Amino acid sequence: MLIFPNAKINLGLQITEKLSNGYHAINSCLYPIPLKDALEFVPAKKKTAFNSSGSSIPSDGKDNLVIRAYKLLKKDFHLPELNIHLHKNIPTGAGLGGGSSDAAFMLKALSDYYQLFLDDSFLESYAAQLGSDCPFFIQNKPALASGTGTELEPCNVNLSGYHLVLIHPGLHISTKEAYAGTTPKEPEHQLKEILEKADISTWRETLVNDFEESIFKKQPILAEIKAELYEQGAIYAAMSGSGSSLFGIYKEQPPIIKAFSQKFFYRTMSL
Ligand SMILES: C[C@@](CO)(OP(=O)(O)O)[C@H](O)COP(=O)(O)OP(=O)(O)OC[C@H]1O[C@@H](n2ccc(N)nc2=O)[C@H](O)[C@@H]1O
Numbered sequence: 126m127l128i129f130p131n132a133k134i135n136l137g138l139q140i141t142e143k144l145s146n147g148y149h150a151i152n153s154c155l156y157p158i159p160l161k162d163a164l165e166f167v168p169a170k171k172k173t174a175f176n177s178s179g180s181s182i183p184s185d186g187k188d189n190l191v192i193r194a195y196k197l198l199k200k201d202f203h204l205p206e207l208n209i210h211l212h213k214n215i216p217t218g219a220g221l222g223g224g225s226s227d228a229a230f231m232l233k234a235l236s237d238y239y240q241l242f243l244d245d246s247f248l249e250s251y252a253a254q255l256g257s258d259c260p261f262f263i264q265n266k267p268a269l270a271s272g273t274g275t276e277l278e279p280c281n282v283n284l285s286g287y288h289l290v291l292i293h294p295g296l297h298i299s300t301k302e303a304y305a306g307t308t309p310k311e312p313e314h315q316l317k318e319i320l321e322k323a324d325i326s327t328w329r330e331t332l333v334n335d336f337e338e339s340i341f342k343k344q345p346i347l348a349e350i351k352a353e354l355y356e357q358g359a360i361y362a363a364m365s366g367s368g369s370s371l372f373g374i375y376k377e378q379p380p381i382i383k384a385f386s387q388k389f390f391y392r393t394m395s396l
């Protein structure tokens with residue numbers, strides 16, 4: 126079975142509290158974007174094997190999230206040995222949720238292909254065991270995430286027809302360290318209100334990613350890229366999640382910013 130897990134961006138990210146288990150309470154809108162990996166599995170004659178191609182995936186000492194998703198389901202359901210191949214196109218550790226998406230798509234595909242008939246809420250609870258971003262990719266629709274990011278409700282925001290510029294300057298930022306650098310606070314504006322009721326032209330004033338303050342101080346190039354995205358006509362620009370990817374949303378076909386496109390991972394896409 127061949128599937129194409131996609132990336133996400135965060136439209137606003139408020140970090141409101143540090144919880145006793147070390148995690149943080151957040152509010153964020155996760156929005157799917159059409160930047161995709163390719164993931165294939167076929168039944169194997171021998172033991173399960175995992176290979177990857179495309180951009181390299183730095184190991185964090187654990188199995189790849191795709192294998193962890195497979196093993197998680199295999200504990201509860203009969204699944205055959207598999208040959209699994211992942212072609213990595215979404216930058217890793219970039220705030221784009223690529224690994225989480227691979228894992229969630231693997232769960233969905235195994236349930237479909239082997240007729241496990243798992244409904245979305247069941248799949249979301251498996252996904253939550255693999256990472257905070259993972260449950261979102263089960264339904265893969267714009268969602269307001271709260272709690273540690275795993276509590277989801279639909280978000281009525283629609284960017285269809287807009288264009289996106291996505292830049293990953295290659296800085297790898299650990300999510301854990303990024304959270305550790307923040308100071309949780311009560312948000313000034315309600316995310317749901319901004320996204321569902323206010324015009325996108327007002328987002329620049331009110332929609333904030335709380336990671337930016339600390340990360341931009343350490344990596345000033347990120348603030349420069351964001352400023353340039355606005356300079357080139359973005360209606361809204363921000364860092365995605367814990368970074369270091371930045372995006373700009375444009376009404377018209379966006380310009381190619383040569384200073385960045387020749388140096389960094391740089392993509393334009395229609396939403
Ligand atoms: C920041 C966000 C925003 O969407 O995404 P990314 O930028 O990483 O894509 C998410 O909260 C990341 O989700 P995910 O990447 O799945 O993180 P996890 O594997 O669950 O957690 C990695 C580490 O981040 C910290 N963590 C994560 C989530 C959270 N609400 N509070 C935390 O403090 C914990 O230290 C945890 O050990």
Ligand SMILES: Nc1ncnc2c1ncn2[C@@H]1O[C@H](COP(=O)(O)OP(=O)(O)O)[C@@H](O)[C@H]1O
Binds near residue numbers: 188220
């Ligand atoms: N399939 C995968 N794709 C990307 N990263 C993976 C994968 N499986 C495990 N990882 C690990 O997860 C970490 C976070 O990956 P990713 O989801 O791309 O980042 P982010 O949480 O910033 O969006 C990587 O640094 C890597 O060590």
